[in-house]
Amino acid sequence: MNNNGLRILIAVHHFPPNYSAGAEVYTFRLASWLVRHGYEVEVVCVESITHEGDSELEYERESYEDIPVWRLYFNLARASDPFRQSFDNPAIGKWFAGFLQRVCPDIVHINSCYLLSVSTIAATKQQSLPLIVTLHDFWFVCPRITLLKPTGALCTVPENVAECAWCLATGKRRFRWLEIVSRGVAGAVAQRLLVSPPVARLLGIQPDASEIADRRELLLNALKQADIILSPSEFLRDIFIRQGIDPAKILYSRLGLDTSHWIIPSGSAPEVSEDLRIIYIGQLAPHKGVHLLIEAFNRLAFSSRRAQLKIYGDLNVFSDYARSLRKTADGNSAVQFAGRFDNRRVAEILNKADVLVAPSIWYENSPIAIMEALTTGTPVVTANLGGMPELVQHNVNGLLFEAGNMNDLANQLQRLLDEPGLVAALASNAHAVRMIDDEMAQILSLYESVRR
Numbered sequence: 001m002n003n004n005g006l007r008i009l010i011a012v013h014h015f016p017p018n019y020s021a022g023a024e025v026y027t028f029r030l031a032s033w034l035v036r037h038g039y040e041v042e043v044v045c046v047e048s049i050t051h052e053g054d055s056e057l058e059y060e061r062e063s064y065e066d067i068p069v070w071r072l073y074f075n076l077a078r079a080s081d082p083f084r085q086s087f088d089n090p091a092i093g094k095w096f097a098g099f100l101q102r103v104c105p106d107i108v109h110i111n112s113c114y115l116l117s118v119s120t121i122a123a124t125k126q127q128s129l130p131l132i133v134t135l136h137d138f139w140f141v142c143p144r145i146t147l148l149k150p151t152g153a154l155c156t157v158p159e160n161v162a163e164c165a166w167c168l169a170t171g172k173r174r175f176r177w178l179e180i181v182s183r184g185v186a187g188a189v190a191q192r193l194l195v196s197p198p199v200a201r202l203l204g205i206q207p208d209a210s211e212i213a214d215r216r217e218l219l220l221n222a223l224k225q226a227d228i229i230l231s232p233s234e235f236l237r238d239i240f241i242r243q244g245i246d247p248a249k250i251l252y253s254r255l256g257l258d259t260s261h262w263i264i265p266s267g268s269a270p271e272v273s274e275d276l277r278i279i280y281i282g283q284l285a286p287h288k289g290v291h292l293l294i295e296a297f298n299r300l301a302f303s304s305r306r307a308q309l310k311i312y313g314d315l316n317v318f319s320d321y322a323r324s325l326r327k328t329a330d331g332n333s334a335v336q337f338a339g340r341f342d343n344r345r346v347a348e349i350l351n352k353a354d355v356l357v358a359p360s361i362w363y364e365n366s367p368i369a370i371m372e373a374l375t376t377g378t379p380v381v382t383a384n385l386g387g388m389p390e391l392v393q394h395n396v397n398g399l400l401f402e403a404g405n406m407n408d409l410a411n412q413l414q415r416l417l418d419e420p421g422l423v424a425a426l427a428s429n430a431h432a433v434r435m436i437d438d439e440m441a442q443i444l445s446l447y448e449s450v451r452r
Contacts, residue, residue, distance in 0.1 A: 009105035013115035015045035023136040029258040047071035057091040093119025118222035130450035133226040162191040162209040232366035233387025256439025276307040279353035284313035289359035296410035358382040379426035
């Protein structure tokens, strides 16, 4: 039954089952909740940007967990201008416009816009459809999405777009080596040169500063066309307000956690262990800082009691990084790589842990793993960075450490080993942050408001 006659189109860069990062998992839970409550939902996502098909854009429709999903396939590397089409893809825009005419949704809800490109926003507004955009990252202002440079340094959206051009260039080893060896001098010189497209081409650097400026202007103007913009953290909201987004249009809305799919075995009280059981759940990607966690764990002193570290995540997505993590663990038998797991088991897995560590080195906003841990009464150790300290209070429901500082992370973990009762005290204050029913009450109210 269609509830209140609302037809909702949800778009996101990727969607399960082959992708399970934060935005993908959130969008799946959003769509699932709406379907369960009788709303008519269609999901559009990008399944592959390396597709070897004959057409510029191909698609397929399937049902995943009772959700109608349209999966797009194209080959970005074969595009006439891969950089431009990474954020403004006319083929997606043309398909999306036709799809909107066929489906006739009442609401279009886009998550992030990464890979989908702003052509989806343009198509939506050309047909005068209500549009809500939920931000999950910094894609609209950062070509690297994370505001994290290839050198590992954090960024704050520089006014000088030549700095962005050089940042992208350091994704290549030769330029990154120059930047590191020169201690930033190479970048300072290059930024003065990259304002000239001919010089940038001569240096083998693309995109140049003018292309970055065009990207930023186009994307921010597109974002401003949304009727409502949702931000899952105050930190992320402030970033975009500083980039010219109307504060009245961008609303703080913490993501809600859906536990309806969790499998909770009978007698599922947390297990007790003499060892300190440390857990990581998430992507095994460099910006997640898992290397810091293993390095910190290797430095712990076990004079009072021992510890175990169990790392959950797909070892195949960033295989080079996964291999480096195994090397860092260096055969330490207390470090276990446990691979992926069915998210329905997350409560069971967290009940076998004493603390979850989220060691990210980028500006995380509302990590689902942190919310899941707190909901199960598991304290969290995380970096004092981005939206993470909005969820974790130091010495209350977890511990904070200086972002990127392996020694400080080791010190906080050592406290959990050495201070009797600290884990229990933190756990007693670990509670759910926000549940999906509460979030959806707000979302549905916004849907109705923009529809009117």
